[in-house]
Amino acid sequence: MTRPSRALIDLSALRHNYKLARSMHGGRALAVLKANAYGHGAVACAKALTDDADGFAVAFVAEAIELRTQGISNPILVLEGCFDQQDLDAAIAHDLWIVVHQDSQLTAIENTQTRPGALNVWLKVDSGMHRAGFEPDLVKAVYARLKACPGVGQITFMSHFACADEPDNKMTQNQIEVFDIATAGLPGDRSLANSGGILAWPKAHRDWARPGILLYGADPMPNRNHGLKAVMTLQSQVFAIRTLMPGQSLGYAATFTAEKSTRVGLVAIGYADGYPRTAPTGTPIAVDGQLTRTIGRISMDMLTIDLTDLPQAGIGSSVECWGPLVDINDVAQKAGTISYEPLCNLKRVPKIYI
Structure with a gap:
Protein backbone atom coordinates (compact mmCIF):
# COMPACT_ATOMS: atom_id res chain seq x y z
CA MET A 1 0.00 0.00 0.00
CA GLY A 217 3.13 31.70 -3.13
CA ALA A 218 4.50 32.35 0.35
CA ASP A 219 4.03 36.07 0.86
CA PRO A 220 7.01 37.61 2.70
CA MET A 221 4.50 40.01 4.26
CA PRO A 222 1.75 37.59 5.30
CA ASN A 223 -0.75 40.22 6.45
CA ARG A 224 -1.01 41.76 2.98
CA ASN A 225 -2.82 40.42 -0.06
CA HIS A 226 -0.56 40.59 -3.10
CA GLY A 227 -2.49 38.10 -5.21
CA LEU A 228 0.01 35.26 -4.90
CA LYS A 229 -1.10 31.66 -5.35
CA ALA A 230 0.18 28.74 -3.27
CA VAL A 231 2.29 26.48 -5.46
CA MET A 232 2.72 23.57 -3.04
CA THR A 233 -0.11 21.70 -1.34
CA LEU A 234 1.23 19.27 1.23
CA GLN A 235 -1.39 16.53 1.60
CA SER A 236 -1.97 13.37 3.59
CA GLN A 237 -4.86 11.35 5.02
CA VAL A 238 -6.39 10.39 8.31
CA PHE A 239 -5.53 6.72 8.81
CA ALA A 240 -6.80 6.07 12.34
CA ILE A 241 -9.36 7.50 14.78
CA ARG A 242 -9.57 7.38 18.55
CA THR A 243 -11.31 9.30 21.34
CA LEU A 244 -9.58 10.82 24.35
CA MET A 245 -11.50 11.02 27.59
CA PRO A 246 -11.16 14.10 29.82
CA GLY A 247 -7.81 14.00 31.60
CA GLN A 248 -6.10 11.71 29.10
CA SER A 249 -2.87 12.94 27.50
CA LEU A 250 -1.70 12.48 23.93
CA GLY A 251 1.62 11.75 22.27
CA TYR A 252 5.27 12.24 23.21
CA ALA A 253 5.89 14.29 26.36
CA ALA A 254 2.12 14.37 26.97
CA THR A 255 1.96 17.97 25.82
CA PHE A 256 -1.80 17.82 25.21
CA THR A 257 -4.33 16.77 27.82
CA ALA A 258 -8.01 16.56 26.91
CA GLU A 259 -10.33 18.81 28.87
CA LYS A 260 -13.37 17.18 27.30
CA SER A 261 -14.11 14.16 25.16
CA THR A 262 -11.88 14.72 22.13
CA ARG A 263 -12.03 12.90 18.82
CA VAL A 264 -8.50 12.47 17.47
CA GLY A 265 -7.35 11.77 13.92
CA LEU A 266 -3.96 10.23 13.21
CA VAL A 267 -2.37 11.63 10.02
CA ALA A 268 0.37 9.94 7.98
CA ILE A 269 2.93 12.75 7.94
CA GLY A 270 5.57 13.97 10.36
CA TYR A 271 8.84 15.79 10.83
CA ALA A 272 10.75 13.21 8.76
CA ASP A 273 8.66 14.47 5.84
CA GLY A 274 9.47 18.11 6.59
CA TYR A 275 6.48 19.10 8.70
CA PRO A 276 8.00 21.21 11.52
CA ARG A 277 8.42 19.31 14.77
CA THR A 278 8.10 22.57 16.69
CA ALA A 279 4.53 23.16 15.48
CA PRO A 280 2.50 23.27 18.71
CA THR A 281 -1.07 22.34 19.54
CA GLY A 282 -3.29 24.78 17.69
CA THR A 283 -1.38 24.88 14.41
CA PRO A 284 -3.94 25.19 11.59
CA ILE A 285 -4.60 22.19 9.38
CA ALA A 286 -7.53 21.33 7.07
CA VAL A 287 -9.55 18.11 6.84
CA ASP A 288 -11.85 17.57 3.87
CA GLY A 289 -11.66 21.30 3.19
CA GLN A 290 -12.49 22.42 6.74
CA LEU A 291 -10.03 24.02 9.13
CA THR A 292 -9.14 22.42 12.42
CA ARG A 293 -5.96 22.20 14.53
CA THR A 294 -3.10 19.92 15.38
CA ILE A 295 -2.97 18.58 18.93
CA GLY A 296 -0.03 17.05 20.73
CA ARG A 297 3.58 16.83 19.63
CA ILE A 298 4.54 16.21 15.99
CA SER A 299 6.11 12.75 15.61
CA MET A 300 8.61 11.51 13.05
CA ASP A 301 6.05 9.80 10.81
CA MET A 302 2.68 11.08 11.98
CA LEU A 303 0.81 13.87 13.66
CA THR A 304 -2.51 14.12 15.48
CA ILE A 305 -5.41 16.45 14.83
CA ASP A 306 -8.64 17.49 16.51
CA LEU A 307 -11.73 16.05 14.79
CA THR A 308 -14.17 16.77 17.59
CA ASP A 309 -16.09 19.36 15.58
CA LEU A 310 -15.79 17.44 12.29
CA PRO A 311 -18.05 14.42 12.80
CA GLN A 312 -18.12 13.65 9.08
CA ALA A 313 -14.33 13.18 8.99
CA GLY A 314 -12.97 9.66 9.31
CA ILE A 315 -10.40 7.21 8.02
CA GLY A 316 -9.45 8.23 4.50
CA SER A 317 -10.33 11.91 4.96
CA SER A 318 -8.01 14.23 3.03
CA VAL A 319 -5.69 16.44 5.07
CA GLU A 320 -4.05 19.66 3.87
CA CYS A 321 -1.00 20.56 5.94
CA TRP A 322 -0.41 23.71 3.91
CA GLY A 323 -1.60 25.01 0.59
CA PRO A 324 -4.54 27.14 -0.64
CA LEU A 325 -6.55 26.63 2.56
CA VAL A 326 -3.74 26.59 5.12
CA ASP A 327 -1.25 29.42 4.64
CA ILE A 328 2.32 28.14 4.98
CA ASN A 329 3.13 31.39 6.81
CA ASP A 330 0.61 30.53 9.54
CA VAL A 331 2.12 27.08 10.02
CA ALA A 332 5.64 28.52 10.10
CA GLN A 333 4.72 31.27 12.54
CA LYS A 334 3.17 28.75 14.94
CA ALA A 335 6.34 26.66 14.67
CA GLY A 336 8.55 29.64 15.45
CA THR A 337 10.16 29.84 12.03
CA ILE A 338 9.60 31.30 8.54
CA SER A 339 7.92 29.76 5.50
CA TYR A 340 11.26 29.16 3.76
CA GLU A 341 12.32 26.50 6.26
CA PRO A 342 9.47 23.94 6.06
CA LEU A 343 9.34 24.32 2.27
CA CYS A 344 13.09 23.74 1.92
CA ASN A 345 12.96 20.88 4.42
CA LEU A 346 10.41 18.86 2.43
CA LYS A 347 11.70 15.32 1.94
CA ARG A 348 10.53 11.73 1.59
CA VAL A 349 7.19 12.95 0.24
CA PRO A 350 6.70 12.39 -3.52
CA LYS A 351 6.14 15.51 -5.60
CA ILE A 352 3.32 15.40 -8.11
CA TYR A 353 3.34 18.19 -10.71
CA ILE A 354 -0.01 19.44 -11.90
Whole structure:
Protein backbone atom coordinates (compact mmCIF):
# COMPACT_ATOMS: atom_id res chain seq x y z
CA MET A 1 0.00 0.00 0.00
CA THR A 2 1.26 3.46 -0.88
CA ARG A 3 1.60 5.95 1.95
CA PRO A 4 -0.92 8.73 1.25
CA SER A 5 1.38 11.71 1.86
CA ARG A 6 2.34 13.78 -1.17
CA ALA A 7 3.13 17.31 -2.31
CA LEU A 8 1.12 18.67 -5.22
CA ILE A 9 3.12 21.29 -7.13
CA ASP A 10 0.88 23.60 -9.14
CA LEU A 11 3.06 24.83 -12.01
CA SER A 12 0.35 27.16 -13.31
CA ALA A 13 0.44 28.96 -9.94
CA LEU A 14 4.22 29.21 -10.26
CA ARG A 15 3.89 30.86 -13.65
CA HIS A 16 1.19 33.18 -12.29
CA ASN A 17 3.43 34.32 -9.45
CA TYR A 18 6.41 34.91 -11.76
CA LYS A 19 4.35 37.00 -14.18
CA LEU A 20 2.84 38.95 -11.27
CA ALA A 21 6.30 39.70 -9.85
CA ARG A 22 7.63 40.77 -13.24
CA SER A 23 4.61 42.99 -13.84
CA MET A 24 4.86 44.65 -10.43
CA HIS A 25 8.58 45.26 -10.84
CA GLY A 26 8.41 46.48 -14.40
CA GLY A 27 11.82 45.15 -15.45
CA ARG A 28 13.37 41.79 -16.12
CA ALA A 29 13.32 39.09 -13.45
CA LEU A 30 15.50 36.16 -12.45
CA ALA A 31 13.38 33.36 -10.97
CA VAL A 32 15.31 32.14 -7.93
CA LEU A 33 15.57 28.33 -7.93
CA LYS A 34 18.17 27.79 -5.20
CA ALA A 35 17.71 25.03 -2.62
CA ASN A 36 15.90 22.85 -5.16
CA ALA A 37 13.47 25.69 -5.88
CA TYR A 38 12.76 26.12 -2.17
CA GLY A 39 11.83 22.45 -1.98
CA HIS A 40 9.59 22.47 -5.05
CA GLY A 41 11.99 20.80 -7.50
CA ALA A 42 14.39 23.04 -9.42
CA VAL A 43 14.40 21.17 -12.72
CA ALA A 44 10.61 20.89 -12.98
CA CYS A 45 10.13 24.53 -11.97
CA ALA A 46 12.76 25.72 -14.43
CA LYS A 47 11.15 23.78 -17.26
CA ALA A 48 7.76 25.23 -16.35
CA LEU A 49 9.17 28.78 -16.48
CA THR A 50 11.62 28.47 -19.35
CA ASP A 51 9.38 30.25 -21.87
CA ASP A 52 8.56 33.09 -19.46
CA ALA A 53 11.63 33.70 -17.33
CA ASP A 54 14.31 36.20 -18.31
CA GLY A 55 16.69 33.98 -16.38
CA PHE A 56 17.20 31.95 -13.24
CA ALA A 57 19.29 32.29 -10.10
CA VAL A 58 20.80 29.55 -7.95
CA ALA A 59 23.10 29.52 -4.95
CA PHE A 60 26.17 27.72 -6.29
CA VAL A 61 27.66 26.34 -9.49
CA ALA A 62 26.59 22.72 -9.01
CA GLU A 63 22.94 23.81 -8.82
CA ALA A 64 23.34 25.63 -12.13
CA ILE A 65 25.06 22.68 -13.82
CA GLU A 66 22.15 20.42 -12.85
CA LEU A 67 19.81 22.75 -14.76
CA ARG A 68 22.14 22.94 -17.75
CA THR A 69 22.41 19.14 -17.97
CA GLN A 70 18.59 18.99 -18.02
CA GLY A 71 18.45 21.25 -21.05
CA ILE A 72 17.83 24.63 -19.44
CA SER A 73 19.46 27.24 -21.70
CA ASN A 74 18.14 30.43 -20.05
CA PRO A 75 20.68 32.68 -18.33
CA ILE A 76 21.58 31.37 -14.85
CA LEU A 77 23.13 33.58 -12.17
CA VAL A 78 25.23 31.97 -9.42
CA LEU A 79 24.45 34.05 -6.33
CA GLU A 80 27.31 32.89 -4.10
CA GLY A 81 29.79 33.19 -6.93
CA CYS A 82 32.68 30.79 -7.48
CA PHE A 83 34.38 29.16 -4.51
CA ASP A 84 37.56 28.17 -6.38
CA GLN A 85 39.21 27.94 -9.80
CA GLN A 86 37.37 24.73 -10.64
CA ASP A 87 34.07 26.54 -10.05
CA LEU A 88 35.14 29.44 -12.24
CA ASP A 89 36.22 27.12 -15.06
CA ALA A 90 32.88 25.31 -14.84
CA ALA A 91 30.97 28.60 -14.87
CA ILE A 92 32.75 29.61 -18.06
CA ALA A 93 32.22 26.21 -19.66
CA HIS A 94 28.47 26.24 -18.89
CA ASP A 95 27.95 29.91 -19.77
CA LEU A 96 26.87 30.94 -16.27
CA TRP A 97 26.57 34.44 -14.91
CA ILE A 98 28.49 34.88 -11.67
CA VAL A 99 28.28 37.18 -8.68
CA VAL A 100 31.58 38.64 -7.48
CA HIS A 101 31.45 39.81 -3.87
CA GLN A 102 34.99 39.46 -2.51
CA ASP A 103 38.57 40.09 -3.59
CA SER A 104 39.56 36.42 -4.01
CA GLN A 105 36.85 35.99 -6.65
CA LEU A 106 37.97 39.12 -8.43
CA THR A 107 41.61 37.98 -8.40
CA ALA A 108 40.63 34.60 -9.84
CA ILE A 109 38.93 36.31 -12.77
CA GLU A 110 41.97 38.51 -13.34
CA ASN A 111 44.19 35.41 -13.48
CA THR A 112 41.92 33.40 -15.81
CA GLN A 113 42.28 33.48 -19.57
CA THR A 114 39.11 32.94 -21.52
CA ARG A 115 37.49 34.18 -24.68
CA PRO A 116 36.76 37.93 -24.78
CA GLY A 117 33.53 38.88 -23.07
CA ALA A 118 32.81 35.34 -21.88
CA LEU A 119 31.93 36.31 -18.33
CA ASN A 120 28.75 38.12 -17.35
CA VAL A 121 29.61 39.44 -13.89
CA TRP A 122 27.28 40.78 -11.21
CA LEU A 123 29.25 43.04 -8.86
CA LYS A 124 27.75 42.85 -5.39
CA VAL A 125 27.76 45.95 -3.22
CA ASP A 126 27.49 45.72 0.56
CA SER A 127 24.89 48.44 1.02
CA GLY A 128 24.30 47.68 4.70
CA MET A 129 23.48 44.02 5.26
CA HIS A 130 27.18 43.39 5.99
CA ARG A 131 27.11 39.75 4.93
CA ALA A 132 28.64 39.69 1.45
CA GLY A 133 29.71 42.35 -1.01
CA PHE A 134 32.33 45.03 -1.57
CA GLU A 135 32.36 48.09 0.65
CA PRO A 136 30.73 51.05 -1.13
CA ASP A 137 33.95 53.05 -1.34
CA LEU A 138 35.66 50.17 -3.18
CA VAL A 139 33.05 49.69 -5.88
CA LYS A 140 34.53 52.03 -8.47
CA ALA A 141 37.98 50.44 -8.11
CA VAL A 142 36.52 46.93 -8.37
CA TYR A 143 34.57 47.95 -11.45
CA ALA A 144 37.76 49.28 -13.06
CA ARG A 145 39.60 46.01 -12.35
CA LEU A 146 36.76 44.01 -13.90
CA LYS A 147 36.67 46.24 -16.98
CA ALA A 148 40.39 45.63 -17.42
CA CYS A 149 39.80 41.87 -17.73
CA PRO A 150 39.37 40.87 -21.41
CA GLY A 151 37.20 37.94 -20.40
CA VAL A 152 34.61 40.12 -18.65
CA GLY A 153 31.69 41.28 -20.75
CA GLN A 154 28.61 42.76 -19.10
CA ILE A 155 28.81 44.04 -15.53
CA THR A 156 25.61 44.34 -13.49
CA PHE A 157 25.50 46.00 -10.07
CA MET A 158 23.52 44.33 -7.32
CA SER A 159 22.92 44.37 -3.59
CA HIS A 160 20.73 42.49 -1.15
CA PHE A 161 18.25 43.84 1.40
CA ALA A 162 18.23 42.84 5.05
CA CYS A 163 14.72 44.06 5.94
CA ALA A 164 12.74 44.38 2.71
CA ASP A 165 9.83 42.43 4.19
CA GLU A 166 9.41 45.16 6.83
CA PRO A 167 7.81 48.07 4.94
CA ASP A 168 8.23 50.48 7.86
CA ASN A 169 11.90 49.71 8.44
CA LYS A 170 14.07 52.61 7.29
CA MET A 171 17.07 50.35 6.69
CA THR A 172 15.91 49.46 3.17
CA GLN A 173 15.71 53.11 2.13
CA ASN A 174 19.18 53.63 3.58
CA GLN A 175 20.51 50.67 1.59
CA ILE A 176 19.01 52.03 -1.63
CA GLU A 177 20.74 55.37 -1.06
CA VAL A 178 24.11 53.76 -0.25
CA PHE A 179 23.87 51.60 -3.37
CA ASP A 180 23.00 54.54 -5.61
CA ILE A 181 25.91 56.61 -4.32
CA ALA A 182 28.37 53.73 -4.66
CA THR A 183 27.39 53.01 -8.28
CA ALA A 184 26.76 56.58 -9.45
CA GLY A 185 28.17 57.26 -12.91
CA LEU A 186 29.07 53.64 -13.62
CA PRO A 187 27.39 52.09 -16.68
CA GLY A 188 25.56 48.80 -16.31
CA ASP A 189 22.27 47.27 -15.21
CA ARG A 190 21.15 47.36 -11.58
CA SER A 191 19.44 44.75 -9.40
CA LEU A 192 18.12 45.41 -5.90
CA ALA A 193 14.68 43.93 -5.40
CA ASN A 194 14.22 40.52 -3.82
CA SER A 195 10.66 39.35 -3.08
CA GLY A 196 10.10 41.96 -0.39
CA GLY A 197 11.66 44.65 -2.55
CA ILE A 198 9.33 43.81 -5.43
CA LEU A 199 6.22 43.94 -3.28
CA ALA A 200 6.97 46.81 -0.90
CA TRP A 201 9.74 49.03 -2.26
CA PRO A 202 9.02 50.64 -5.68
CA LYS A 203 12.18 52.74 -5.30
CA ALA A 204 14.14 49.48 -5.49
CA HIS A 205 12.70 48.54 -8.88
CA ARG A 206 15.60 48.65 -11.32
CA ASP A 207 16.66 46.62 -14.38
CA TRP A 208 16.49 43.19 -12.75
CA ALA A 209 14.39 41.72 -9.95
CA ARG A 210 15.15 38.50 -8.09
CA PRO A 211 11.83 36.97 -6.96
CA GLY A 212 12.38 34.05 -4.60
CA ILE A 213 9.90 33.04 -1.91
CA LEU A 214 7.03 34.89 -3.59
CA LEU A 215 7.36 32.64 -6.65
CA TYR A 216 6.12 29.79 -4.51
CA GLY A 217 3.13 31.70 -3.13
CA ALA A 218 4.50 32.35 0.35
CA ASP A 219 4.03 36.07 0.86
CA PRO A 220 7.01 37.61 2.70
CA MET A 221 4.50 40.01 4.26
CA PRO A 222 1.75 37.59 5.30
CA ASN A 223 -0.75 40.22 6.45
CA ARG A 224 -1.01 41.76 2.98
CA ASN A 225 -2.82 40.42 -0.06
CA HIS A 226 -0.56 40.59 -3.10
CA GLY A 227 -2.49 38.10 -5.21
CA LEU A 228 0.01 35.26 -4.90
CA LYS A 229 -1.10 31.66 -5.35
CA ALA A 230 0.18 28.74 -3.27
CA VAL A 231 2.29 26.48 -5.46
CA MET A 232 2.72 23.57 -3.04
CA THR A 233 -0.11 21.70 -1.34
CA LEU A 234 1.23 19.27 1.23
CA GLN A 235 -1.39 16.53 1.60
CA SER A 236 -1.97 13.37 3.59
CA GLN A 237 -4.86 11.35 5.02
CA VAL A 238 -6.39 10.39 8.31
CA PHE A 239 -5.53 6.72 8.81
CA ALA A 240 -6.80 6.07 12.34
CA ILE A 241 -9.36 7.50 14.78
CA ARG A 242 -9.57 7.38 18.55
CA THR A 243 -11.31 9.30 21.34
CA LEU A 244 -9.58 10.82 24.35
CA MET A 245 -11.50 11.02 27.59
CA PRO A 246 -11.16 14.10 29.82
CA GLY A 247 -7.81 14.00 31.60
CA GLN A 248 -6.10 11.71 29.10
CA SER A 249 -2.87 12.94 27.50
CA LEU A 250 -1.70 12.48 23.93
CA GLY A 251 1.62 11.75 22.27
CA TYR A 252 5.27 12.24 23.21
CA ALA A 253 5.89 14.29 26.36
CA ALA A 254 2.12 14.37 26.97
CA THR A 255 1.96 17.97 25.82
CA PHE A 256 -1.80 17.82 25.21
CA THR A 257 -4.33 16.77 27.82
CA ALA A 258 -8.01 16.56 26.91
CA GLU A 259 -10.33 18.81 28.87
CA LYS A 260 -13.37 17.18 27.30
CA SER A 261 -14.11 14.16 25.16
CA THR A 262 -11.88 14.72 22.13
CA ARG A 263 -12.03 12.90 18.82
CA VAL A 264 -8.50 12.47 17.47
CA GLY A 265 -7.35 11.77 13.92
CA LEU A 266 -3.96 10.23 13.21
CA VAL A 267 -2.37 11.63 10.02
CA ALA A 268 0.37 9.94 7.98
CA ILE A 269 2.93 12.75 7.94
CA GLY A 270 5.57 13.97 10.36
CA TYR A 271 8.84 15.79 10.83
CA ALA A 272 10.75 13.21 8.76
CA ASP A 273 8.66 14.47 5.84
CA GLY A 274 9.47 18.11 6.59
CA TYR A 275 6.48 19.10 8.70
CA PRO A 276 8.00 21.21 11.52
CA ARG A 277 8.42 19.31 14.77
CA THR A 278 8.10 22.57 16.69
CA ALA A 279 4.53 23.16 15.48
CA PRO A 280 2.50 23.27 18.71
CA THR A 281 -1.07 22.34 19.54
CA GLY A 282 -3.29 24.78 17.69
CA THR A 283 -1.38 24.88 14.41
CA PRO A 284 -3.94 25.19 11.59
CA ILE A 285 -4.60 22.19 9.38
CA ALA A 286 -7.53 21.33 7.07
CA VAL A 287 -9.55 18.11 6.84
CA ASP A 288 -11.85 17.57 3.87
CA GLY A 289 -11.66 21.30 3.19
CA GLN A 290 -12.49 22.42 6.74
CA LEU A 291 -10.03 24.02 9.13
CA THR A 292 -9.14 22.42 12.42
CA ARG A 293 -5.96 22.20 14.53
CA THR A 294 -3.10 19.92 15.38
CA ILE A 295 -2.97 18.58 18.93
CA GLY A 296 -0.03 17.05 20.73
CA ARG A 297 3.58 16.83 19.63
CA ILE A 298 4.54 16.21 15.99
CA SER A 299 6.11 12.75 15.61
CA MET A 300 8.61 11.51 13.05
CA ASP A 301 6.05 9.80 10.81
CA MET A 302 2.68 11.08 11.98
CA LEU A 303 0.81 13.87 13.66
CA THR A 304 -2.51 14.12 15.48
CA ILE A 305 -5.41 16.45 14.83
CA ASP A 306 -8.64 17.49 16.51
CA LEU A 307 -11.73 16.05 14.79
CA THR A 308 -14.17 16.77 17.59
CA ASP A 309 -16.09 19.36 15.58
CA LEU A 310 -15.79 17.44 12.29
CA PRO A 311 -18.05 14.42 12.80
CA GLN A 312 -18.12 13.65 9.08
CA ALA A 313 -14.33 13.18 8.99
CA GLY A 314 -12.97 9.66 9.31
CA ILE A 315 -10.40 7.21 8.02
CA GLY A 316 -9.45 8.23 4.50
CA SER A 317 -10.33 11.91 4.96
CA SER A 318 -8.01 14.23 3.03
CA VAL A 319 -5.69 16.44 5.07
CA GLU A 320 -4.05 19.66 3.87
CA CYS A 321 -1.00 20.56 5.94
CA TRP A 322 -0.41 23.71 3.91
CA GLY A 323 -1.60 25.01 0.59
CA PRO A 324 -4.54 27.14 -0.64
CA LEU A 325 -6.55 26.63 2.56
CA VAL A 326 -3.74 26.59 5.12
CA ASP A 327 -1.25 29.42 4.64
CA ILE A 328 2.32 28.14 4.98
CA ASN A 329 3.13 31.39 6.81
CA ASP A 330 0.61 30.53 9.54
CA VAL A 331 2.12 27.08 10.02
CA ALA A 332 5.64 28.52 10.10
CA GLN A 333 4.72 31.27 12.54
CA LYS A 334 3.17 28.75 14.94
CA ALA A 335 6.34 26.66 14.67
CA GLY A 336 8.55 29.64 15.45
CA THR A 337 10.16 29.84 12.03
CA ILE A 338 9.60 31.30 8.54
CA SER A 339 7.92 29.76 5.50
CA TYR A 340 11.26 29.16 3.76
CA GLU A 341 12.32 26.50 6.26
CA PRO A 342 9.47 23.94 6.06
CA LEU A 343 9.34 24.32 2.27
CA CYS A 344 13.09 23.74 1.92
CA ASN A 345 12.96 20.88 4.42
CA LEU A 346 10.41 18.86 2.43
CA LYS A 347 11.70 15.32 1.94
CA ARG A 348 10.53 11.73 1.59
CA VAL A 349 7.19 12.95 0.24
CA PRO A 350 6.70 12.39 -3.52
CA LYS A 351 6.14 15.51 -5.60
CA ILE A 352 3.32 15.40 -8.11
CA TYR A 353 3.34 18.19 -10.71
CA ILE A 354 -0.01 19.44 -11.90
